[in-house]
Amino acid sequence: MTTSSGVTLRLLDRADKEILKLPRTVKGAFFDFQHKFRTNPNTTGLKLQQLKGDHRLWSARVNDEYRALLLRLADDDWLIVSVKHRKHVYNRLSYGVNQVTGGIEYVDLEVVEDSVLGRLPGAPARTPAAPGPLPPAPRPEPLFTAWSDRQLSELGVAEPLLPVIRTLTTEDQLLGLVEYAPQLTGEVLIALFDGASYDDVLGQVTGPVAATEPVDPDDFAAAAQRPATVVTTTDEDLRGALESADFGRWKSFLHPTQAKLVERRYNGPARVGGGPGTGKTVVALHRVRHLVRQLPPGYDKPVLLTTYNKNLAADLRSRLLELGGEGLLGRVEVSHVDQLALRVVREAEPGNGKQAIDDGQAVREWRALLDELGEDTWDPEFLHEEWTQVILGQAVGSRTDYFRARRAGRGTSIGRGERAEIWQLAERFTQRLDRLGRQTWDQVAERAARLEMGREQRIRNIARQREEAGGLDNIHLTDGSAGWLRYRYRHIVVDEAQDLRPAHWKMLRAMAPRTSDDLFLVGDTHQRIYKNQVTLGSLGINIRGRSAKLTLSYRTTRQILRSALGVLGETTYDDLDGGTETLAGYRSVLNGGLPTGHAFPDWEAEREGVAALITGWDADTDTAIPHEQIAVCVPTNQMAAQLGYTLKLHGIDSVEIRSDGPNGSAGVHIGTMFRFKGLEYQRMILAGVTDGLVPREDVGRLRDREPTRYRHEMQRARSLLFVAATRARDSVDVFWHGTPSPFLDSSWAETGHSGR
DSSP: OBOTTOOEEEEETTHHHHHHTSOHHHHHHHHHHHHHHHHOTTOGGGOOEEOTTOSSEEEEESSSSEEEEEEEEETTEEEEEEEEEGGGTTSOEEEEEOTTTOOEEEEEHHHHHHHHHTOSTTSOOOOOOOSSOOOOOOOOOOTTTTSOHHHHHHTTOOGGGHHHHTTOOSHHHHHHHHHHSOHHHHHHHHHHHTTOOHHHHIIIIIGGGSOSSOOOTTOHHHHHHSTTSOEEOSHHHHHHHHHSHHHHHTTTOOOHHHHHHHHOOOSSOEEEEEOTTSSHHHHHHHHHHHHHHTSOSOSSOOEEEEESSHHHHHHHHHHHHHHHHHHHHTTEEEEEHHHHHHHHHHHHOTTOOOEEEOHHHHHHHHHHHHHHHTOOSSOHHHHHHHIIIIIITTTOOSHHHHHHOOOTTOOSOOOHHHHHHHHHHHHHHHHHHHHHTEEEHHHHHHHHHHHHHHHHHHHHHHHHHHHHTTTOOOOOBOTTTOSBOOOSOSEEEESSGGGOOHHHHHHHHHHSOSSTTOEEEEOOGGGOOSSOOOOGGGGTOOOTTOEEEEOEESSSOHHHHHHHHHHHTTOOEEOSSSSEEOOTTOEEOOOOOOOEEEEESSHHHHHHHHHHHHHHHHHOTTTOOOGGGEEEEESSHHHHHHHHHHHHHTTOOEEEEETTEESSSSSEEEEEGGGGTTOOEEEEEEOOOBTBBTTBHHHHTHHHHOHHHHHHHHHHHHHHHHHHHTTEEEEEEEEEESSBOTTOOGGGOBOSOOOO
16 A cells, blocks of 8 residues: 555465464554554664565564564555564575466575474474394385476476475375465465376466566565565554455455466456365455456446345445445445245235245145145146246246246156146146235246346437437336336346356346356356256357366365265266356365264164264363354254253353354354355264265265256255265364265274274
8 A cells, every 4th residue: 555655555365374373563663664664664763674685575673582574566656575573584485477477476485495394383393213234215206397497487386395395205294385385386286296197287377367478576566566576565454364364365365276266357257166165255355356347437226236145245234334334335235036036026016915934845745735635646846836837937937838848957858748637736836825915936037037137128228219310319218117227237246156047047137137247156066956957058158268267276175075975976967058167176175184974873872972072172172162162053943952052061152053154153054955045164064964864865866866856956965965074164074874885985984982
C-alpha cells in the first residue's frame, strides 16, 4: 500500500506463515513496525540497513530480538520476505526472479537444508557411533534422477535449490523441503514424485502460472506486479491473514492459477472444477468481488451468488462480508437456489401458500398413494425419480410429450403402456399434493423455470422489435408491475454446481442476459450427494472451451487424500456437459498422519470408543483443540442423536448440524454425512462406516433388479463418504462395528483401539 509518504510495503506469500509462528509479542511488534515503515522507513528506531555484499536485500528492526528482511524493488517500493531472529539474519539467503513465472522467489537455504536433513528443533539427536567397523549401508536412490537440472528449471523449480533436491531420497525429506521452498517448486516436485510425466507437469502445473511475456531477471519492480508474486499490501489484509491463520489467508493470498480464473473475461458461461479443498469456493467469492468492481456505481444488486442449500448460502454471505464488507454485500444477492425459485413463484402467484416438502417427504406421499390404490407394481422411489428427473426435469407438459421424452441414464427401459401408467400416477400424485396444500421443491423449481423463461422470451422479443424499428426506444412494462422489463441479474455465480436440478439451471439461464461473464460455475461431480445429473449444454448453458480445473488441495494432507481417493474406486464421473471428469493430478503438499481405523463389535461399543478418543485428545494439553474444530459424522439422524447422548454421559458437549448450520456454538459438531458439505474441521471422526449403513442395505437389492439405479446409488454413497473424509485438515478416524464398509480399502486398516 502506498501512503502519503509515497512508500509501498508488500508482504510476500509464505512470509505470513513464518510470522504466524512467532511469539505473540513479536507479532504485535510487527504490526507496529510495518505501520512505522510505511510512514517513514528512515525512522531512527527502525535501523534500516543494507546487508553487506547485497545491494537489494535490507534489514530493519522489528524489536530488540527480531529483524524484518526486505527486498528493495525500487526507490520507495519494498517487499518483506521474512522476519527472523537477529542471529539468523545472515543465513545463506537466496532470492531472484523465476525465469518461467517471472515472479519473485525467496529461499533460506540453511532452513531448507536443516529441514531436509532432519536437524530442525525437536528432531531426534544423532546417536553415537558403535565401536568397531560397521557394514556400509546401502545408498538409497535419489528421487529425481530421472530429470535433468535443465528439465527441472524449465518446469519452474528454483535453481538455488537444485543441489538440495539432488540429495532427496525419501518422501519425508521431500515434504521437509516443500514446506520452505517457493510454491511452484513444491508443486512441481510433488507432481513428479506422484508419478506425473514431464509433459503433464508442464501443462497442468507450470503452464497456468508461466509468464506470457519475456522475463527480465533484474527487473524486480515488474516481477512484483506479476500474478506469480503473491503478495498482500494493505494493513487490513495483512492483519486478517496473520490473525486468522490458514482460515484467513483466502482473503489475501490467491494462487496465481486461481487469480487468473478470477480476473479472466469469459465470452459466455464458464466452469471451474477441482477436488475438495482446492479453493473453488474461494475462487467464486473473489470472482464475485471482481465482477462487482467492474459495475458502475449504484445501489442495485446485479450479481447473484447462489448454491444448493440454506447452510452453504449463509456461509457464503458471511465470507463475502469478510472479503469486502457491507459495500460488497450491498451489490450482491446471496440466496440458496430453492429459496430463489420460491420467491419467483410467490412473486408471480401471491396466493400460493403451499408448504414445500423435501424428497424424503415426497417419497412417503408416493408410498401412501400407492397403498391407497392397492398398487404394488411400482417402487415409490423409482416413481419419484421418474417424475422429478424426466417429467419435471424436462418440463414435460402432456402425456404425448412424455411418450417422446428421453430417459438417458434412467436405466430401466419402459414401454408405451408403462409410460401411460406412470403418467396417470403422476397426475394423481400432483392432485394429492394439491389437496394437501403441499408442493415439492422440484415443482417449485420447474414452475420458477417456466416463469423466468417466459420473462426472458418477452425481453428478447422487445429487443428484436427495437432492432427492427431501427433502435427506437419503446416503453414496455412488465405485466401488472409498472416497472421496466429487464433481466434480474447481470452476473450469476454458482457454488456447488453439481447438486443443482435441471430446472434450477433453466431458471438461472433465463435470469441473466446471454453475454460475456454471465454465468460462472464452480463444483466437483465427485462430491455430488444428490441425484441431480445434468448435461448443461442441453439446458442452454454452453461451457465448452471455458472449463478449468484446480488440482492443488489447500486443506487435506497427502495421507488423507490418498485414502479418500481410494473410496471413489474405479467409478466414472461426469463433467456436467456429457463428458467424463477425473481427479487426475489432484494433489496436496501438506503432510500429516495416516488415517486411523477403529473396529468394534456393536454400535454401543463404537459410541464409547468415539467418546474415549475425544477424551484422550482433551487430556493431551500439547495437542488439544477446541471442540468446535472436531466433527463426527454418521449415516443417520438417529445415530447422530444416540452418539450425542453418549458423549453427554462422558461430559462432552455436542452441537447438531442441521440444514441451516450448527444448532449452537459450543461443542463437538455431530451430523449426517449430508450436513458436512462445504465445511471443514481440524479433526474428523467418521462413525458407523459399516456394511449395510455405508452403503445402505436396500441399495444392494437393486443390483439385479435395477442395475443402472444401483450404480448411481453406489456412486452417490461413495461420494458421500469421500466428502466426509475430505472435510479434515489434520486427522481422520474411521469407526465401524461388525463388517466395515466395502468402500474402505487397506489404507483405512484397523490401527486404532478396538473393542474386540
